[in-house]
Amino acid sequence: MSLFSDNIRNLRVKQKISQEKLAESLAITRGRYVKYEDGTSEAPYEILKKIAHYYHISIDLLLSVDVRKIPLDDLLQLENNRLVLPITVDRAGDNLIEVVTQKVKAGYLNGYADPEYIESLQQISLPFLGPGKHRGFPVEGDSMPPHEDGSIIVGRYVERLGDVKDGRTYILITKSEGMVYKRLNKNKKNILFVESDNSFYPVYEVKVSDILEIWEYECNIGRSDRKVEISETVSVKDMFLELKRDINDLKIKY
The missing domain is CATH 2.10.109.10 (Umud Fragment, subunit A)
Incomplete structure (x- = not known):
């Protein structure tokens, strides 16, 4: 069996959902769903997407991570189910x-x-x-x-x-x-x-x-405390600003 097959079986069992009920939610037959769960058939993209939305978990995790090791309640669910981001917290519950x-x-x-x-x-x-x-x-x-x-x-x-x-x-x-x-x-x-x-x-x-x-x-x-040198571009800009102020001063005087 593949990691994906293990994942969808474990998620279904954890949430106490029958194969028939899940198949109905995916708009497929139970026989077809069973093949995905026992690993004898690979699910196409559209089915992968439906399963991911059904469990509110990313396709990335379904295919590449053993979900039994994931505390799903501690994950950050993002827009459009695009990604579920693992986070870590300290003893007080604050994000690290x-x-x-x-x-x-x-x-x-x-x-x-x-x-x-x-x-x-x-x-x-x-x-x-x-x-x-x-x-x-x-x-x-x-x-x-x-x-x-x-x-x-x-x-x-x-x-x-x-x-x-x-x-x-x-x-x-x-x-x-x-x-x-x-x-x-x-x-x-x-x-x-x-x-x-x-x-x-x-x-x-x-x-x-x-x-x-x-x-x-x-x-x-960072560790550096070096002095930031003024660039030539900044120096030229400052020179023109100073020249502009001098010209304005002259206009006021005369």
């Missing part, structure tokens, strides 16, 4: 912040929906962040100054794409690019424009269908 360190970053794409993986991450608490689900991610390279390589960006989970604000920075988890920290803009339907603050790196597009998670920037955890 899992930190995806550089060491475990490579496994996040496969483990982001796996409660066991999430529980294995280091955890911190930052009470000043307020409500919402937060998680920390490592920064790589020099594409987003002043955040340096090795810093940790703490983001708040974005449940709906419509909540993304143009010009704000986000941790973006995608199937093709993996984990990136960039500035986002929604200039096209079903497409995000992804931009680095370092102009050396070109802007590129990401399709909404490629996105697994989006986390909005909340704070930065």
